[in-house]
Amino acid sequence: MNRQSNIQSKAGTKNSCIDSCIMEGYNYAYLDEQTKRMIRRTILKAVAIPGHQVPFGSREMPLPYGWGTGGMQITASLIGSKDILKVIDQGADDTTNAVSIRRFFSRTAGVLTTTRTQEATLIQTRHRIPETHLIKDQIIIYQVPIPEPLRFIEPRDKEVRRMHALKEYGIMYVKLYEDIARHGRIAKAFDYPVLVNGRYIMSPSPIPKFDNPKMNRMPALQLFGAGREKRIYAVPPYTEVKSLDFDDYPFEVERWPLCCALCGSDSSYLDEIILDDKGSKLFVCSDTDHCNKRVDKGYRGNQEKPVQEAKTCIRTGERKCA
Amino acid sequence: MYVAVKGGKEAITNAHKLLAEKRRGDPRVPELGISQIKEQLGLSVDRVMTEGSLYDSELAAIAIKQAQGDLVEAIFLVRAYRTTLSRFGFSIPIETTRMQIQRRISSSFKDIPGGQILGPTYDYTHRLIDFTLRVPENVNSEICRAESAEKAIQNNMTRVADLLANEGLLDNEATYGNNGPVADLTRDPLELPAGRDVRLQNLARGDEGFILSLAYSLQRGFGASGHPFLGEIRYGKVTVEFVPEELGFPIEIGEIPITECIMFNRFMGSSDTPPQFIKGYGLTFGHCERKAMAMSIVDYALSSRELGEKNEYPAQDEEFVLFHSDNVQAAGFVEHLKLPHYVDFQADLVLMRNRLAEFKNDGRKNRGIEDEQAI
Structure with missing residues (x-):
């Protein structure tokens, strides 16, 4: 396979200046060097205290808050000319915000970008972890809207910071217990809280809990940036990340009774595509790179039978691939 | 055959072109000058400077023009520019x-x-x-000037x-x-x-x-x-x-x-x-x-x-x-809801479908018990 094939050149010739030249009047990768240094120091502190949210002097970015400014600031402070950047949103490289952020860095830093997970040195993501296993020396940067896992139980910052300091996580376990008592299970499908290195409860960002197990002992460095909330936190490589649960109610992930209609994958996270007014559906991989790679290798799914009613089998876990 | 949706890049480029066209409005109407905004929409300029935390009326006026008069958007533009400026010191407190x-x-x-x-x-x-x-x-010479x-x-x-x-x-x-x-x-x-x-x-x-x-x-x-x-x-x-x-x-x-x-x-x-x-x-x-x-x-x-x-x-x-x-x-945070959330929504859908299925089952069970009691 030609490794270069999917890397997009910084000197694109087609689109006049929009994609091709580094923006004038701005520093490399937008932020000034002092700011980048401040952010890197924050990252070092975050890596040293896994799962602990470190406040930092988050800057205004030219994208709105809530659209990835935290992740972008981390990326901007780490990126160098030799990096290859991948940006995904909902698992896909070609969703509008991913395109926009990727273009921002090709404009301001002139870096190479890719859609292939294994080619990337930096991966900025919103709401997913790629299906492809990340390896050492890769860095995955999560965009985080609400870094505080206790926020929706206790909205006051002063209170939750004290709870973290004292490792006083009773309210979280009570909340999970109440979910089970009321609904029969923990009613958290994404942004499912984890315990990092046996010490801090951390928000994994709004990734589906399907992705939570990938965080555990991941060889890549995981960085989390929350721009509006001005927090950075980290999970160093090979760190234990445990999704919160109880002995009699162990953590489990969502499963589909179906496989990807495009590549036939039976182990990936699926998006539901509604095909017509009657609600016929197909399920396809959310991770577009993973799906394309499988299709290139000759794997095929079954598109002939759209589903009328999506049945789930969260407890059984067996997929029947047509 | 279903083909995965693509084309974000082209769509964005086209959206920007459309926006530029909309901003300009009817080309038969003369374009707004920055000095006109500065001089005649001064209170807008003042608000953008205040909440943008940057005293630069020229920049605020450009931002207002760029934002089609949307002041919150203009404030955002000014802030995002301000953050890139290097800081060489602090003034002494104004008196x-x-x-x-x-x-x-x-x-x-x-x-x-x-x-x-x-x-x-x-x-x-x-x-x-x-x-x-x-x-x-x-055209209308009757508008007065204030006397000194x-x-x-x-x-x-x-x-x-x-x-x-x-x-x-x-x-x-x-x-x-x-x-x-x-x-x-x-x-x-x-x-x-x-x-x-x-x-x-x-x-x-x-x-x-x-x-x-x-x-x-x-x-x-x-x-x-x-x-x-x-x-x-x-x-x-x-x-x-x-x-x-x-x-x-x-x-x-x-x-x-x-x-x-x-x-x-x-x-x-x-x-x-x-x-x-x-x-x-x-x-x-x-x-x-x-x-x-x-x-x-x-x-x-x-x-x-x-x-x-x-x-x-x-x-x-x-x-x-x-x-x-x-x-x-x-x-930013309110409007980020416009970004795709289908991964999270899918996760919630799975959860809710399960919940609904259980709810229906429980309902049947409950009715069953009542029936027995009736007998």
């Missing part, structure tokens, strides 16, 4: 008693040394649409608050015990409890509508113990001075128009604070009176902690106010 006054009123005293100066204000206009404005001025006053306005007017302070009836800034270096919200994260410097910076940058409504809620009884009194509001130009390290003495680097408001709030005293009026403070770039007044009311409400008062209402709650006042943050 508002040396303001070249254009407007200055106090509603706490009938007359004040230096006089009440009404200046340019909408206050006593009748809000009737002026249809003569439909015709440009060079016979006597120049006195410079160096003492603040009304300073007149009262001599009686010991006003609080003293020293009570806030903040004589250290001034915090900088644009460089450091907001941490609570916030000092008054942080609070005032936050309110000055905060959304006018949000601060205004908070102040209003206080006036309607959601927090304020008494009626606030407008000690003074003044608008005019002040000199900005800076001490370059290599010179070691202050030099004037320019003049900026500002609005300053001091509000008096009655405080009945506590075990360690004597009864007195507590000042609430508001300051904005340019002429933003409504904002400055609202800010000064909220500033006082947020001092409930320092004063040992109860903190019961939203406008007194610094976590609530300071974390939600910034319209760039708020707009």
Whole structure:
């Protein structure tokens, strides 16, 4: 396979200046060097205290808050000319915000970008972890809207910071217990809280809990940036990340009774595509790179039978691939 | 055959082109000049500079033009530019008693040394649409120019608050015990409890509508113990001075128009604070009176902690106010819901389908039990 094939050149010739030249009047990768240094120091502190949210002097970015400014600031402070950047949103490289952020860095830093997970040195993501296993020396940067896992139980910052300091996580376990008592299970499908290195409860960002197990002992460095909330936190490589649960109610992930209609994958996270007014559906991989790679290798799914009613089998876990 | 959706890049490029076209509007209508915005939409420019935390009327005018007059968007543009500027130092504090006054009123005293100066204000206009404005001025020569006053306005007017302070009836800034270096919200994260410097910076940058409504809620009884009194509001130009390290003495680097408001709030005293009026403070770039007044009311409400008062209402709650006042943050986060969320929604769908299935099963079971009992 030609490794270069999917890397997009910084000197694109087609689109006049929009994609091709580094923006004038701005520093490399937008932020000034002092700011980048401040952010890197924050990252070092975050890596040293896994799962602990470190406040930092988050800057205004030219994208709105809530659209990835935290992740972008981390990326901007780490990126160098030799990096290859991948940006995904909902698992896909070609969703509008991913395109926009990727273009921002090709404009301001002139870096190479890719859609292939294994080619990337930096991966900025919103709401997913790629299906492809990340390896050492890769860095995955999560965009985080609400870094505080206790926020929706206790909205006051002063209170939750004290709870973290004292490792006083009773309210979280009570909340999970109440979910089970009321609904029969923990009613958290994404942004499912984890315990990092046996010490801090951390928000994994709004990734589906399907992705939570990938965080555990991941060889890549995981960085989390929350721009509006001005927090950075980290999970160093090979760190234990445990999704919160109880002995009699162990953590489990969502499963589909179906496989990807495009590549036939039976182990990936699926998006539901509604095909017509009657609600016929197909399920396809959310991770577009993973799906394309499988299709290139000759794997095929079954598109002939759209589903009328999506049945789930969260407890059984067996997929029947047509 | 289903093909995965693509084309984000092209769509964005085209959307930007469409936006540019929409911004320009009908090409038969002359394009707006930056100087027109600066001169004729001055209050918009002032708001963008204030909440954008950057004094540059030219830049604010460009931002307003670029944002098609959407001021929150314009503020965002200014902020995102401001953040890239390098900082070479801090000016020395401006001295508002040396303001070249254009407007200055106090509603706490009938007359004040230096006089009440009404200046340019909408206050006593009748809000009737002026249809003569439909015709440009060079066609309609009847629009008047203000005559110059016979006597120049006195410079160096003492603040009304300073007149009262001599009686010991006003609080003293020293009570806030903040004589250290001034915090900088644009460089450091907001941490609570916030000092008054942080609070005032936050309110000055905060959304006018949000601060205004908070102040209003206080006036309607959601927090304020008494009626606030407008000690003074003044608008005019002040000199900005800076001490370059290599010179070691202050030099004037320019003049900026500002609005300053001091509000008096009655405080009945506590075990360690004597009864007195507590000042609430508001300051904005340019002429933003409504904002400055609202800010000064909220500033006082947020001092409930320092004063040992109860903190019961939203406008007194610094976590609530300071974390939600910034319209760039708020707009970004509310509008991020436009971004795709289908991964998370899918996760919730799976959860809800299971829940619904169980609910239906349980229902059947329950009915079954009832049937048996009926037999």
